[in-house]
Amino acid sequence: xxxVIQSPRHEVTExxxxxxxxxxxxSGHDYLFWYxxxxxxxxxxxxxxxxxxxxxDSGMPEDRFSAKMPNASFSTLKIQPSEPRDxxxxxxxxxxxxxxxxAFFGQGTRLTVV
Amino acid sequence: AQSVAQPEDQVNVAxxxxxxxxxxxxxxxxxxxxxxxxxxxxxxxxxxKYITGDNLVKGSxxxxxxxxxxxxxxxxxKPSALVSDSALYFCAVRASNTGGxxxxxxxxxxxxxxx
Numbered sequence: 001x002x003x004v005i006q007s008p009r010h011e012v013t014e015x016x017x018x019x020x021x022x023x024x025x026x027s028g029h030d031y032l033f034w035y036x037x038x039x040x041x042x043x044x045x046x047x048x049x050x051x052x053x054x055x056x057d058s059g060m061p062e063d064r065f066s067a068k069m070p071n072a073s074f075s076t077l078k079i080q081p082s083e084p085r086d087x088x089x090x091x092x093x094x095x096x097x098x099x100x101x102x103a104f105f106g107q108g109t110r111l112t113v114v
Numbered sequence: 115a116q117s118v119a120q121p122e123d124q125v126n127v128a129x130x131x132x133x134x135x136x137x138x139x140x141x142x143x144x145x146x147x148x149x150x151x152x153x154x155x156x157x158x159x160x161x162x163k164y165i166t167g168d169n170l171v172k173g174s175x176x177x178x179x180x181x182x183x184x185x186x187x188x189x190x191x192k193p194s195a196l197v198s199d200s201a202l203y204f205c206a207v208r209a210s211n212t213g214g215x216x217x218x219x220x221x222x223x224x225x226x227x228x229x
Contacts, residue, residue, distance in 0.1 A: 004157070033216070042219065042222060043158075043219040045217070045218070045219075048216055056216060091157055091158070093157075093158075099165070099208055102148055103217060104160070105150075105159070107155075108156075108157050
């Protein structure tokens with residue numbers, strides 16, 4: 001398996017534009033997580049899915065952020081409209097079911113909103 | 115509420131010396147603890163985990179971690195540091211919530227190994 005695949009790797013956009021980040025989890029993993037990493041706030045869990053169903057979105061900062069998982073092999077995180085304070089590295093991770101399972105992370109998308 | 119603390123922002127150690135990166139946690143019930151490493155411009159990589167059993171857990175790249183229930187700690191250790199170990203290290207704890215589970219990460223500790 002190629003691991004968790006995220007696209008794009010880098011995204012530069014203007015304030016007010018819509019941004020869509022994409023993630024393909026590892027096949028067979030039924031949990032998918034979206035994290036945001038910044039210098040100030042560290043690694044924050046935004047939302048996670050189990051079997052394509054959102055379980056906890058309490059970390060989503062505001063209504064401008066939305067996430068979907070239409071099937072087991074694809075998820076999106078959308079920001080609309082984007083703001084400069086959304087600039088961060090966004091990671092997608094997946095894991096199998098079980099308390100003892102580790103998460104596998106993608107390489108991240110570095111988002112810059114100017 | 116579940117939480118993870120990494121009290122040191124940065125740890126400096128000379129190559130060949132032992133290293134310790136500290137982690138303490140707070141969680142209801144039995145803890146499930148993890149260490150991850152992040153190299154520049156990369157995602158986090160799993161190093162090792164404690165689920166149950168032996169308090170000393172061995173992981174990748176010669177790292178090990180010691181679980182101490184009374185001190186609620188899970189410190190990462192390596193007997194002899196390498197320059198290539200320089201990276202950002204995250205401690206994490208798995209916590210329960212209604213309908214599923216999530217992993218909470220510490221703020222990270224940057225490790226510098228000097229040649």
